[in-house]
Amino acid sequence: MTPTENIDSLRLELRRGCLILAVLAQLRAEHYGYTLRKALADQGMAIDEGTLYPLLRRLETQGLLESEWREENKRNKRFYRLSPRGKDVLEQLLDEWNNINASLNLILQEA
Amino acid sequence: MELFDRYLKCVGALLPSAHKGDILEELSDDIYSQAEDKQAELGRTLTMDEQSAILKSLGHPIQVALRYRNLGQRQLISPLLYPAYVFALKVMFAFICIAQIITTIVIVASGGNPGQLITMFLNLPRALFFVFAWVTILFAVFDYLQAKMGWIQEWSGKWNPADLPVIRADKPPHAIQKVVQLVMAVAFLVYLLLAQHLPYLFFGPAAAMLDPGPSWHLLYWPLVAFVAVGIVIQSVALLRPVWRWFAPASEIAMNIIGLVLLRLALKLPPYFVVPHGAVDPTKFVKMAAIVNQSIFWSIFGISIGLAIAVLLDGWKLFLKIRADASGGRPASARPTYKML
Numbered sequence: 001m002t003p004t005e006n007i008d009s010l011r012l013e014l015r016r017g018c019l020i021l022a023v024l025a026q027l028r029a030e031h032y033g034y035t036l037r038k039a040l041a042d043q044g045m046a047i048d049e050g051t052l053y054p055l056l057r058r059l060e061t062q063g064l065l066e067s068e069w070r071e072e073n074k075r076n077k078r079f080y081r082l083s084p085r086g087k088d089v090l091e092q093l094l095d096e097w098n099n100i101n102a103s104l105n106l107i108l109q110e111a
Numbered sequence: 112m113e114l115f116d117r118y119l120k121c122v123g124a125l126l127p128s129a130h131k132g133d134i135l136e137e138l139s140d141d142i143y144s145q146a147e148d149k150q151a152e153l154g155r156t157l158t159m160d161e162q163s164a165i166l167k168s169l170g171h172p173i174q175v176a177l178r179y180r181n182l183g184q185r186q187l188i189s190p191l192l193y194p195a196y197v198f199a200l201k202v203m204f205a206f207i208c209i210a211q212i213i214t215t216i217v218i219v220a221s222g223g224n225p226g227q228l229i230t231m232f233l234n235l236p237r238a239l240f241f242v243f244a245w246v247t248i249l250f251a252v253f254d255y256l257q258a259k260m261g262w263i264q265e266w267s268g269k270w271n272p273a274d275l276p277v278i279r280a281d282k283p284p285h286a287i288q289k290v291v292q293l294v295m296a297v298a299f300l301v302y303l304l305l306a307q308h309l310p311y312l313f314f315g316p317a318a319a320m321l322d323p324g325p326s327w328h329l330l331y332w333p334l335v336a337f338v339a340v341g342i343v344i345q346s347v348a349l350l351r352p353v354w355r356w357f358a359p360a361s362e363i364a365m366n367i368i369g370l371v372l373l374r375l376a377l378k379l380p381p382y383f384v385v386p387h388g389a390v391d392p393t394k395f396v397k398m399a400a401i402v403n404q405s406i407f408w409s410i411f412g413i414s415i416g417l418a419i420a421v422l423l424d425g426w427k428l429f430l431k432i433r434a435d436a437s438g439g440r441p442a443s444a445r446p447t448y449k450m451l
Contacts (some may be wrong), residue, residue, distance in 0.1 A: 006256050032140070033137050033140065033141055034140060034144040034145070037141075039201055048143050048168070048169075048170075049138070049169060050169060050170055050174065050175055050178045053134070053137055053138070053141075053178075053179075053180070054178045054179050056132070057134075057179070069136075075139075075140050075143065076140070077140055078133070078134050078136070078140075
């Protein structure tokens, strides 16, 4: 693997770790798939549809999201939002994120 | 728009059957939303190249379907190769079974002893197991290598959406086809009714050399009733096409009744006997034995095929019932691609 490929692979791993938190946080407001993807991309967390939709499905299976089909502009769209359990999990993940952030800052300062 | 439909059809063919409709609906909405945004930005409809670009950003249909199949599972053979693996197994199993049947007929025709036949059939599961083991090993090795070397990734990266197969509309059987089937079923019933007076119609050249066995009458009338019921069912399906469950459910029921009849037929031997007063009975005894064995094993083989068909049709019906029961969303509106 070339150095560039190595960096890209590590970058991807780093982003992948944050994806679930980003998706859950964004779904504090209701979105359907396309608007969710656009909202994340506008805030610097670009995610391709091939990753997002299976992830949404998985989170829903785990009970963190609720979804509802509605017709809008003559097309059926699946709207997602956080479930009550999803809100709890998001709070816990945010705490974890803040802890990791604080620890990393300490490590980076020492380095 | 037609390119998008072709793409969605290809993805759909590879998706797991559970939630396939939902997945396709979401993907479809995403693709058309992207197209509309781009169209609004450009102020015109998209060209084929621009439509292709949207699809290329999604990825090859295999890659897209794979993401939905591979949700946290770990497999010996990845979902990417699994359909090809199952197909290879089916082909090899069919080949082994056909080879077995042909060998059986040859042994029977050459006067082989029943012990040989029994040994051969007892060896069949072992042969099938070895085929299963080798096909699985070969696919597992190939899957491992392709994952390491990225062969399929490389191949799917070069795909062109314009090469996707064109959609042919799935036509339901035309009413004329159903009428023809009904007419043929009636003709077969007439043939059966005539055959009891004209044995040659039923038994062909064997009627001149051998006599029918003593138990044919036990099968004859049930067979006539079976065909008659089939005619009634086909008539109902023709007159009531809105009864969507009727056709698949009645097909399964008829197949099960067919299996019962075949089971009855397996108990009937001898199917043919040496005619009274035959000049050279020894020759006719051997001929009758060969004919009876061939008919017996043919009926046996058909029974296995029909049993498999019953299981497969039952499984398809179950999936259909499950898919219909998991609705809860509004009837699908066809996505609109706004033309400026």
